Amino acid sequence: MSGGVFTLVGRELALVWAERGGGAIALIFFVIVGSLFPFAVGPEPQVLLRIAPGIIWVSALLACLLSLERLFQPDAEDGTLEQLVVSGQSLESVAVAKMIAHWLTTALPLVILTPIMAAMLNAPVEVWGTLLLGLLLGTPALSAIGSVAAALTVGVRRGGVLISLLVLPLAVPTLIFGVGVSDPLAGASALKWLAATTLLALAVSPFAAAAGLRAAME
Amino acid sequence: MTASPPLSLRAEALVCRRGGRTVFTDVSLAVAPGAALLVTGPNGAGKSSLLKLLAGTLRPEAGVIERPERIAYLGHDNALKPVLTVAENLLFWAGLGAPSRREALARAEAAAAAVGIAPLWDVPARLLSSGQKRRTALARVLASNAALWLLDEPTVGLDAASVERLGPVFARHRAGGGMIVATSHTPLPLGDADVLELGGRA
Numbered sequence: 001m002s003g004g005v006f007t008l009v010g011r012e013l014a015l016v017w018a019e020r021g022g023g024a025i026a027l028i029f030f031v032i033v034g035s036l037f038p039f040a041v042g043p044e045p046q047v048l049l050r051i052a053p054g055i056i057w058v059s060a061l062l063a064c065l066l067s068l069e070r071l072f073q074p075d076a077e078d079g080t081l082e083q084l085v086v087s088g089q090s091l092e093s094v095a096v097a098k099m100i101a102h103w104l105t106t107a108l109p110l111v112i113l114t115p116i117m118a119a120m121l122n123a124p125v126e127v128w129g130t131l132l133l134g135l136l137l138g139t140p141a142l143s144a145i146g147s148v149a150a151a152l153t154v155g156v157r158r159g160g161v162l163i164s165l166l167v168l169p170l171a172v173p174t175l176i177f178g179v180g181v182s183d184p185l186a187g188a189s190a191l192k193w194l195a196a197t198t199l200l201a202l203a204v205s206p207f208a209a210a211a212g213l214r215a216a217m218e
Numbered sequence: 219m220t221a222s223p224p225l226s227l228r229a230e231a232l233v234c235r236r237g238g239r240t241v242f243t244d245v246s247l248a249v250a251p252g253a254a255l256l257v258t259g260p261n262g263a264g265k266s267s268l269l270k271l272l273a274g275t276l277r278p279e280a281g282v283i284e285r286p287e288r289i290a291y292l293g294h295d296n297a298l299k300p301v302l303t304v305a306e307n308l309l310f311w312a313g314l315g316a317p318s319r320r321e322a323l324a325r326a327e328a329a330a331a332a333v334g335i336a337p338l339w340d341v342p343a344r345l346l347s348s349g350q351k352r353r354t355a356l357a358r359v360l361a362s363n364a365a366l367w368l369l370d371e372p373t374v375g376l377d378a379a380s381v382e383r384l385g386p387v388f389a390r391h392r393a394g395g396g397m398i399v400a401t402s403h404t405p406l407p408l409g410d411a412d413v414l415e416l417g418g419r420a
Contacts, residue, residue, distance in 0.1 A: 004314065011310050018301040079295025082275045086291040087314045087362070217275055218236070 005093045005100075008084075012101030023067075023105045030063035030110050034117050045122045052123035053131050053182040057175055059117070060110045060135060064142045065167060067106050069160035071098055071150040076216055085217070095209035099140075099147045099202075107139035127182045134181035134194060141174045141198040142167075144205035151212030173197045224284045226250050227272065227366055227397055232281035234267045241267045245281075247399075247414055251365070254388070254398040254408045259416030265401040266294065268416065269368045272399060286397075288315065290364035292372055296355035300344035304335060304354050307343055312361040322361075329360035332387050334380065348375040360387065367391065369400040382407065 016023055037055045041047055048055075075081045084094055114135055118128050149166035153159035174197050180190030227249040234241040241264040249255050257265045270276040272283065273291040298307050308326040316322035330336045333353040343351065352375045359367055373381050385407030388398060392409075400406055 007310070007313060014306065015299060015301065018299075077295070078299070079293050079297035080299075082270075082273070082293055082295070083291065083297045083311065083358075085275050086273045086289055087311065088288075089314070 004089050005097045008089070008094060008097030009100050009104075012097060013104065016101070016105045023109060026063045026066045026106050027109050027113055029066055030059050030113060031117065033059040033062055035120065038121070048122045049124060052118060052121040053127060053134075054179050055121055056114060056117050056123075056131060057135075057138075057179050060107070060114075060139065061142060061168075061171055061175060063110055064102075064106055064139065064146060065164050067102065068146045068150045068163050068167070069153075071102060071147060072154045072213065072216075073150075073159070076154045076213075081213065081217065091210035091213045092206045095147055095151065095206045095213065098150075098209075099143045099205065102147060103140055103143040107135075107143055111135045111139060130182045130187055133191070134178045137181075137191070137194050137198055138174045138178035141201040142171055144198075144201040145170045145174075148205045148208045148212065151209035151216070154213065154216040174201075225286055225365070225395075226284075227286065227399070228282075228284045229272065230282045232268070232271060232283070233279040234264055234271060234276070235279040236267060236276070240279075242416055245414075245416065249366075249397045249399060249412075251395040251397060252392045254392060254400070254411035255414055256406065256408060256411045257399065257401045257414045257416060263416035265416055266370050269293075269370050269399065269401060272366075273368050286365040288362070288364040289366045289368060290359040290362035291368045291370075292355055292359050293370050294374075296351045297358070298343040298346075298351055298354055301342060303340050303342050304330065304346070304357075305339045307354060308357055308361055311358045315362050315364070325361040325363060326357070329357040330354075332360055332383075333357045334383055349377060349380060352376055353380060356384070356387075360391075365395065366397045366399070369398065371402055372400060373402060373404055373406065385409075 034055055038048060085091065111132060114132055115128055118131060123131065146167050149163045152166065153162045156162055174194065177190045177194035177197055181187050181194060183190060230246045232245045233243045245268060247255060257268060259265055267276065271278050272285065273289055305326065308330060309322055312322040312326040313319065316325060330339060333356050335350060335353045335357060338346065338350060343354065346354065356372060388408055391398065398408065400408065
């Protein structure tokens with residue numbers, strides 16, 4: 001069965017590569033949202049220094065939402081989902097493959113771009129490490145929660161807005177603990193809580209997403 | 219230890235309900251290896267729903283279905299990704315069922331040749347005509363190596379020559395012990411297929 005997941009992830013990556021542009025949009029969005037904050041709160045280094053991890057986390061969270069609407073929708077519309085079921089793939093492994101692909105194509109590029117954002121926002125170099133660690137540990141939860149919301153809204157018109165409404169409240173714990181990792185005093189315990197939150201999301205979401213897809217196929 | 223999966227298709231007393239509406243009740247059918255079944259009936263009689271039940275993408279409200287392990291299903295949608303070429307589309311699906319990459323390639327090439335889309339091998343699916351897309355989807359069914367083919371209106375968009383070409387394809391599949399269940403509003407080159415008439419209701 002895991003062979004099937006790898007094949008599915010490979011196909012997702014091939015599709016993103018063939019469609020191009022799709023992944024870059026989230027990156028550009030990430031940078032633009034992040035650079036809005038200095039305009040809004042003022043460019044004082046002391047202020048930015050304090051809120052930079054929060055800005056980066058909020059920007060990453062919003063950027064992750066962008067590609068979710070197209071996560072399952074095309075496959076549901078063009079019959080691919082049905083074909084996967086007929087060819088013996090479980091919807092759970094389809095959901096896992098989509099989460100992995102979403103993380104690799106959307107979240108991972110954001111993490112890689114984070115040092116540039118951190119430099120732009122004058123975040124002290126000492127927090128870069130914890131910031132990256134937090135993002136690496138927390139973004140899989142965003143992909144997992146997002147895939148559940150995407151699966152639940154398959155077949156819903158203007159589902160993208162609904163996805164945001166579903167994901168953002170559920171992502172609050174990840175956001176709190178993710179930003180907390182960069183806190184010099186409470187960082188260690190926030191890291192453990194972040195890991196626990198991500199594990200919980202990863203464990204539950206394949207089954208929740210599969211249930212959503214199953215309902216959509218009726 | 220579970221019993222080995224059946225080699226033939228059998229369904230008994232199927233009831234299909236979709237969206238709170240009963241589509242059909244008490245449909246039974248049996249298809250032996252090498253046999254074909256043509257499902258007919260007016261629009262809305264439940265032909266496509268029956269095929270989805272047999273394919274396993276819908277669950278019956280009541281009734282039993284025994285089916286072979288490996289099934290290929292051709293629905294109304296062709297499940298082609300427009301940005302991928304014919305080859306990439308076919309190889310993905312062939313690869314899901316084939317033991318090795320080489321075997322998948324051999325199956326996909328043979329299937330493409332059988333339905334006459336081999337010359338379009340490297341063409342992105344978005345550039346295909348609707349008939350060519352349908353033939354690519356049929357090639358996917360061929361390349362699956364499944365014993366049971368469930369074909370929902372396989373000839374939609376096909377020209378006369380392409381329909382004729384399906385005759386030997388169907389015959390070869392059945393000669394090898396394969397089974398076909400098809401729906402169609404136009405004549406299919408299925409030879410001596412059994413016919414299951416679904417009653418229409420408004």
